[in-house]
Amino acid sequence: MAIARDFSLDAKYRREEGLIFLSGIQALVRLPLDQHRADKRRGLDTATLISGYRGSPLGGLDLTLERNGELLREHNVVFLSGLNEDLGATAIYGSQLANLFPRPKYDGVLGMWYGKGPGVDRTGDIFKHANFAGVGKQGGVLALGGDDPLSKSSTLPTHSEIAFYDALFPVLFPGNIQEILDLGRLGFELSRYSGLWVGFKIVTNVADEVGTAEVAPHRVVVTDPGFLFEGRPWQAQQQPMLMPPFGLETERLIHYGRLEAARAFAAANGINRIAVPTPEAWLGIVAAGKTYYDLREALGELGLDDAALRRYGIRILKLGMLFPMEPGIVREFARGLEELLVIEEKRAFTELFIRDVLYNQSERPRVVGKHDEEGRILVPANGELDADRIAQLVASRLERKLHLDSITARVALLEALRERPAPRTLVRQPYFCSGCPHNRSTVVPEGSIAAAGIGCHGMALYMDRNTYGLTHMGGEGAQWVGMAPFTETPHIFQNLGDGTFFHSGSLAIRQAVAAGTNVTYKILYNSAVAMTGGQDAAGAMPVPELTRALEAEGVKRIVVMTDELDQYPKGTRWARGVEVWHRDRLDEAQRILREVPGVTVLIYDQRCAAEKRRLRKRGKLPDPAMRVYINEAVCEGCGDCGVKSNCLSVHPVETEFGRKTQIHQSSCNKDYSCLRGDCPSFLTVIPRGTAKKKERRLFTVDRALPEPALKVSRQCSIFMTGIGGTGVVTVNQILGTAALLDGQHVRGLDQTGLSQKGGPVVSHLKISERPEEVSSKVAAGEADGYLGFDILVATSPQSLDHARPDKTIAVVSTSQVPTGAMVTSTEVQFPETNGLITSINRVTRKDENVYLDAIGLSERLFDDHMAANMIVLGAAYQAGALPVSAEAIEEAIALNGVSVPMNTQAFRAGRLLVVDPAWPQTLTKPRLGAVETAPALSVEARALVDSVGAAGELR
Template identity: 30%
Template structure:
């Protein structure tokens, strides 16, 4: 296994991510480390991913690296390691520290081995971006009497791991090591040092001499407990001595001399990332080294001497820290005990000024905005400031706060192919059906029941968001969903359900099941066994064959563990595949309604791991053969789709998207995200879904031929600041991290210091993500924070336009852009939010673009639909991120050479670097020659010519049909005043479709009706009624019955679109296999025949010839015919005798647009539209549309 050479580097500068810095710090620890353990959780889950990626190093040197089943067990391992001089670490997120507290209390009380040491890393989340409670681990560490070490910079994050072990063993205490989200999810340039490896290791074991066990310290029960507690003061003294020796705390005083007897007006006391924010803010004010700062590394317990010495030199103390006043409280106690009356501020400021917030986190601009008014008040001979500089910084912050941006929220959801969507989608239906009295009586012979769902921790926590929010009614924490239900169980008649992941089961969930069985709870556990710890990055579980080191482990069976627990009880444990929707639903209904504890194990692999494996196989096949021989897709025929949103509402799958067509917005699969798991097809809401299998016999032709040997002119670089900031924004899965890695590698190659911060957390799929990167002179990284100050991004690279705008929104905490400084390069493609897919919260790309352009430098603004170009050229949108880097380079917006960018792409992409380099070149070409890279839209003339040709080839009467078509179109254009070429094109499309539906007579009827209405319309209103009728007369006349749908599924135009979309070339031997997922219905008198069929094209071609059935089956699609005739009659009554009635006529004429869907989906909508339409007609004319005989056409 190849090991990342960065972790073997022992001198010079290198770039690491935040969690990687922890691992490199362990490798550099003097004497080596022995045990690496913990439990994954955001933001420190990447620690375990890093171990897995470099597993060869700990394996070779005998370092035990293992993931415990939970945090408490990992700390118990630390306790065991201190029986000898092991240096051991446990890493967990802040709420995991709560789980570990009991074991930590005992371990710390007993103390670290004098030759060993214990470091406990807690990943805190000050902004609560991915953590369920506003935890501040400092208070819990203090409660446990554990000293706290808080690194500020990337160099400290790495180097202080070694320091932490030294402080631990020299003080005989466990050491709490605090990192926050912006540190763990960040990273940057650091100086590497020599690696050390332990002498005692898994290859060189020893034997414990039990006669020398120190029972007084290792077996802590009263009366030993209180004796050890009295020893803390001595150990704290040892800690302070070691901290002094290693220079952990540091005082920075101004360079200018202080007059005798004078004090500095203010001194700042700070620590952790807040110290970085403070230094960054002072730098922006040009006050670095001009204001006294006490930077604390050990933040508990505070050494009184450091506080008193610093306080003696300043008039007032101001504490800069995130969240609550942890340092401030300690300093207040110290000053009081020393009878020192130096004024102390932090969460409150003097002069009535606003102090630092005690909720959420901070950033350099928040710090700057709060300290600047204070510095303005205190300015004088001992605190010289540039008043104009200070005010200009405040003005910039105020400017970014004034931006008026209204953005739709983007919530995360399950990934495409996620097995949890199978369960959630079915249970949404089950919950709804269980509240239907008729359904419950017919199916289960009982009264309705309201299902209560208890929440738990895992990917399924995203049930809290639409469209599944009714599947999570409460939340108590990991493994506690069943216990939450037990608290209400004795008092309710509801049936209860709780989701639990396989990782959660091994963490703590099995105890909850035992508790439910013991107490006779009425609950169904649905264990989502996806074979991984998916939420935190796919770490292994005890149910898998290998651990994070790749070592074989005993595979533990969920089923057998549960069966052993309930052996004496009548508890069902059923394993099933949730993909089998109908069977799964029946099982769920039957199981949930039974009394007592029931367990269903939903057995389906995580979509990400499954499709990664499949994609690797496809890449290997492509490498071997030059192409993938067989590949299947789920396609939605947009001609058939009614945009009823039943599929999106039932699944909430981001693999679905919207496309704009000549017949309005339609749903389509997104080739970049859809994984062909068929979940959307099982809704059976409409016949538009089909499975397309492309079979190739040779490599498809490249669409990049003109890029292969082209040389591009080099761009003129834009002048830039010493600190160059880029903000990249997108949606999870768009490759923001890949783009960031590419630029970081390019910058590192050119000798820049790099510091960065990414947003991860809940941004799995369809959640917003960003990356903030700063490039600056070598050696300067220690003076800035990972965050871009408000308004100071040099470039916004918006791979998603909505998320790019979110980086400007004052309602958030980014606000990175400004008109004076920020260039913007924006991908105009629209990626729907989940709420947009549900039809609840749409957004306008043009409006958002106007906002971005307004609040950035319009002279350096560029936008294009990069995703469309990527999909058209590469067959996928996933190259949009690298195309945009090419755009940015050619616009002169990147401070890197072409060679460095090519290096960055090669190092980041590996075997995929060749096509990504082509994507980069394509981005350059877009800038140089946009016309050659953009798609050409259809025109009125091209549509008429194309449709005439198709009709001409359609059979014996083709020539006549083409002439009829041309005659009807010409007649319409002569009679209708359609100056808009777009409307002309749309009309030509609809005339053609009606000819295909039922011949030229129907098409003429359509045009004649439209002309009659148009002659009563007026230019005063922009002929809006004509435009509405143009759309909706066609909509009601071309009823999508089985015959017309069969035509749309097999039309020449449809096959042409498929060839373009999937790069199919029959001349190269490409073949396509279609399986249409239909559910036709036929009504024969009193009989209604409806069935599922995976139809083939030949079947549909037969069906589309059966127009005679429309006359033979008079009751077939009766409601659609009644609605058609009602609308035609209503449209005939249109008049504008009273101009005040025009808006109401428009509302009526547009009503069919709301009657979307098929059969049971659209029938209630049709009835509602008729009712509303009749009310409008009554209000205008005094009579409703009369009931008409239904024609059998």
């Protein structure tokens, strides 16, 4: 296929017409730019303020905005990270008042607030005040609510439309990247027209989606609805006076003016539409946002395309605005139906409004949704609705009137997948990164109890650390204030991340001081909000200033723990009585503090290991020269170093003498906690003189590689599994970009959650020659290509459900990457590889499958494990499992701009492995301490051996 030569990575933001490739988060960054361009075409000079607080699924939005500062300035966009969600919303409220002051700079100011579901909940008060006040002239506000229905990276599943409804926001629900751009533009215009803030529901699978979208200057055409209010053309007016009695008049205006204007705007601009207008239908199905595309995927798998839906009497209504409900289109849609089925996640919401619209109709269909006509559960209110779940519930309604082989076959397949025996494998759980400060900081002394908090350190709940409980963000420790009077337990430790402290957690400490509660707060000061991408905490202060602030709050005693005592120069201004100790004295410090009555604080000051690694890579932080090795000939495999360090770079390995341990050099972050293990096998190596940056050894494929025969459909679904933080998402982005370069359309999804902390990550990618109304997820049994970058995740039942013996080609790395449980317990073993391979072969096209030790090969070729995924990608291409060109893949690798020579050669090496499976056997890299390893003595060491006449193993 011809490659699009004019493609560039910033096209996702700058191209104004054509096809672009971007993620859901990137689409949210582009949205205010498109609104500014539209305003400019109308002769308006507008600006935009973006503020809020990070949190998955919108966790990367602020980072992406910060990385595009020049682009934002070009479009008059100002980004201010909120200290927390409600203060960010208050700043947005202020932006709408700017034109009421003298000498405004712009014709109008738009606002875009963002926050995850719990942030929506805590911001309700300012939402209501701001919405009563209204938006500025030529302004408008979108409030992005990030919902995590599966609670993958949240303490609770969330459902923000009800909170938006309570604040009287119109609520829009985009279902994919294209709708973020299109419905988002209409959202700004709706807010501007109605005078209301507009809720914009972004679920995880839309924020994390990747794919192609069409853009054009006049793609979104706005129609004035001509709404009349009290006999006059509607004109939104601000009501900034919120004191009594003005609020009562504003309440009337909202209910009978602004909300009715929103309904009229939605009707005039086609925000809700009858997607399949079957004239003589008996069944109507209603869905919105992501759920609509899951529904279309489910219907397709049941054999019901648009023609079949019309043939069998089925009508589909797609809602873009959940509230206020547009009554006209509901009545039109319901006309003549016997049954109307509402499919939506979580509690009934649109179902209630639809019932209300139809209640007084003389002829109305039976409305079912959360329950059927007999009160039985129909559409579940828990968990997530995906295409497979929807297919089964829709089939249960259709089979009363339709008897189609396609429906029977699909339901049978889904039931068979549910009955598959689970393979004997090991679950890969999220874990602290290698060298993470929390590996040590969350340990408590014997006899003590800790309470968990929001942040990466919350994973201590999964570990044997006597850690319990969790509150909302910022409430850490206040629950103990309420517990303490009713228990004989005298004291607890409360973990509190620095990001949470500056967000709102400082108030919990003030509450504990006010109550006189015995508690030691462990402020885990990591200089980055690692859970959402390594951002600086908004409003953060250096540790010395923090101690003075805590002293002013009334904290009784403060101890600072650090791994770098020399980072604080002489004369540093600490609070009175503060002691600064090395982290090795953590247990001693905790035992002292737990005996002090009242509130005490231990500040554990150590930079986030992942952020430290990034800074070292960019040359912004010194990289220690010392490296740690383990001589396997001496190691007894006791596991004490793993227990002491809790570090994922302490790898158990199987040798000819049984289990041993090695330090995985390319993932090691040089925390050196493993040296606390009681073991003589450790070696520390410090190069002589000034350490020089190591030049990466670059293997090159020096032979021509034949083009493979494509063994999957060109309309292809690819399912990928791996370990978070190892580049699985990057592979998906590269494949998606390559498909775009080949002129194809793409929809995909990166399901990450806590996977960035060493847990499982899965990515989905669908490639087609034209746009399709489908889910971004690969449905059960529908994967054509199955790429396993980690064999443990690849053999989980949830992953294997996407494979089918007559359809799926698997390309899987067999490298044994240990889990956290394997590091800390010698009892936990990696499952037997042949058994795992058998589990995959059983559900895939076993004769076409490819298995390879990708990490081992990557380290032998490049001295780096990070090329492993590209080796798997190359093998998948050569196996005929990818409907994209090698030229486009290599161009996408180059456009990505990261380790381009290595990743290009790794892709080619994967191809070579399929062409010549015996080739890797010619490569060797002996382990340190392996019996076949010859000793390598320095000149000085050999002279010493010769001087004493030693023989045998010393030589």
